[in-house]
Amino acid sequence: MAITAPAHGASFVSPEPIALTATATAGGAAIASVAYYVDAIAVGQASASPYAFTWTGAQPGTYSLMALAMDATGGRRLSAPITVTVGPAQPPAVAITTPGNGAAYTAPATIALAANATAAGGATIAKVEYFNGPALVASATSAPYTATWSNVVAGSYTLTAKATDSRTAMATSSPVAVTVTGAAPALAISAAAGLDGSTVNETTVLVNGTITAPANSGVTVNGVLATVGTDNQFSANDVPLSAGANAITLTVTTQDGASASQAITINSSGVAAAFMVSLDEPDGIAPHTVTFTVSGGATPVATIEFDVDGNGTVDVTxxxxxAAGVEATYSSAGTVRPRVTFKDASGSVIYTTTKQVHIADPIAKYNILKGVYTDIVSRLSAGNGTSASGLFVEDRRTDYQDFFAQIGSNLASVAAQLGQLRGGATTGNRGELVVVRETSEGQTAFTIHVIRGADGIWRIESM
Structure with missing residues (x-):
């Protein structure tokens, strides 16, 4: 009875598996089994020549191995002991070669990944995995361990490579920082023709124009929120003016913070108008009712004509x-410029003013809110919790950023389980989205609350 493998004095590296074999003969009786002992503790047995057994999980140390043969009659024979040494695991070496530290990309980015990885002590590299923070983004099993990370959204990322060798020893590379910036959107803002450099004989003015911008962009006029239609026309009714030249700054800002501005000048006589016409809700979803409220009266007025459609036809006189104002209901989506004309008893025009109303198509409005949901799913799917937290209102942003950081490498799976968007509604500057999720107990629904901020951009308040 003798152990044939491993050889006496052999050396291994933990946790390398150790193959054991033996020869055994019996005087006239067949060998039933061979049991192997490590430091007198049974670790396994085999019943057929060459009585092969693999000892796994050996920790560093020196061990005495023996084999015990048992024949069919119960006879036993014990081998001479052999000694083997198990050394500590020698981790592989790994370093990212692509991308370089500080590399910059434009979203949606495709980032090529590659690494140098070598194993120690006769082992081989089994795989190299690439991580963005704690999130696995790609892996490879053969040199040069190339892989691709696709559809990466804007954000800052820290990449590492983890190499695992054939003995399950692991090592992680030094981190590599990369930045993905949002693709520069087509972004512009332009005041209506004739507005820049114009002169008005009153202390307020309608500032309007058009923007070229992605959905869910906001416009401010001198820092005050303007109304933006789904047709990309904007307006701010009753922008205050001082006597003389007034610097007016028009700014359009995207959801991700990109902006474009135009500076214009409007001159004012500094004399307040005899009458003031205000609109309670100059934007809404069709059908939408707007109330025109008139104030003033130092100058006698006989009739007031309301061309609520701005088409040159008087609708209400x-x-x-x-006393109660005049209501107008707009049934079709679009931008309307209603005109109000004041006349004296002789029919002469005393004063006229033009306003702007934006009526949104329900589907177009819903699609803006829908875009907020699809954006957060996309960013979470990419493992970018920081970018996803930017879609929340400012006072909840840090909370969600911390929450996403705790989820870590499970962000993508969480995104996949969020569910399907089934509908939504808006009222003024608030909105709701209904999401339905499939669970083991059936369908469940939850509500995402969104709010339009002072910059005109819709963001998530809670979900």
Whole structure:
């Protein structure tokens, strides 16, 4: 009875598996089994020549191995002991070669990954895995361990490579930082023709124009929120003016913070208008009702004509200033410029003013909110919790950023389980989205609350 493998004095590296074999003969009786002992503790047995067994999980140390043969009659024979040494695992070496530290890309980015990896002590490299923070993004099993990380959204990322060898020893590379910037959107803002350099004989003015911008962009006029239609026309009714030249700054800002501005000048006589016409809700979803409220009256007025569609036809005429205001309902989506004309008893025009109303198509409005949901799913799927947290209102952003950081490498799986968007609604500057998720107990629904901020951009308040 003798152990044939491993050889006496052999050396191994933990946790390398150790193959054991033996020869055994019996005087007239067949060998039933051979049991192997490590430091007198049974670790396994075999019943057929060459009585092969693999000892796994050996920790560093020196061990005495023996084999015990048992024949069919119960006879036993014990081998001479052999000694083997198990050394500590020698981790592989790994370094990212592509991308370089500080590399920059434009979203949606495709980032090529490659690494040098070598194993020690006769082992081989089994795989190289690439991580963005704690999230696995790609892997490879053969040199030069190339892989691709696709559809990467804007953000800052820290990449590492983890090499695992054939003995399961592992090592992680030094980190590599890369930056992905948002693709520069087509972004522009332009005041209506004739507005820049114009002169008005009152202390407020309608500032309007058009933008070229992605969905869910906001416009401000001198820092005050303007109304933006789904047709990319914007307006701010009753922008205050001082006597003389007034510097007006128009700014359009995207969801990710890109902006474009235009500076214009409007001159004012500094004399307040005799009448003021205000609109309670100059934007809404069709059908939408707007109330025109008139104030003033130092100058006598006989009739007020309301061309609520701005098409040159008078829709409503009142005798003097109406106490309750005038309502107009807009059934079709689009931008409308209603005109209000004041006349004296002789029919002469005393004063006219033009406003701007934006009526949104329900589907177009819903698609803006839908885009907020699809954006957060996309960013979480890419493992970018920091970028995803930017879609929340400012006072909740840090909370969600910390929450996403705790989820870590499971962000993508969480995104996949969020569910399907089934509908939504908006009222003023608030909106709701309904998401339905499939669970083991059936369908469950939850609500995402969104709010339009002071910059005109819709962001998530809670989900």
């Amino acid at each position: 009142t005798q003097g200033i109406p």
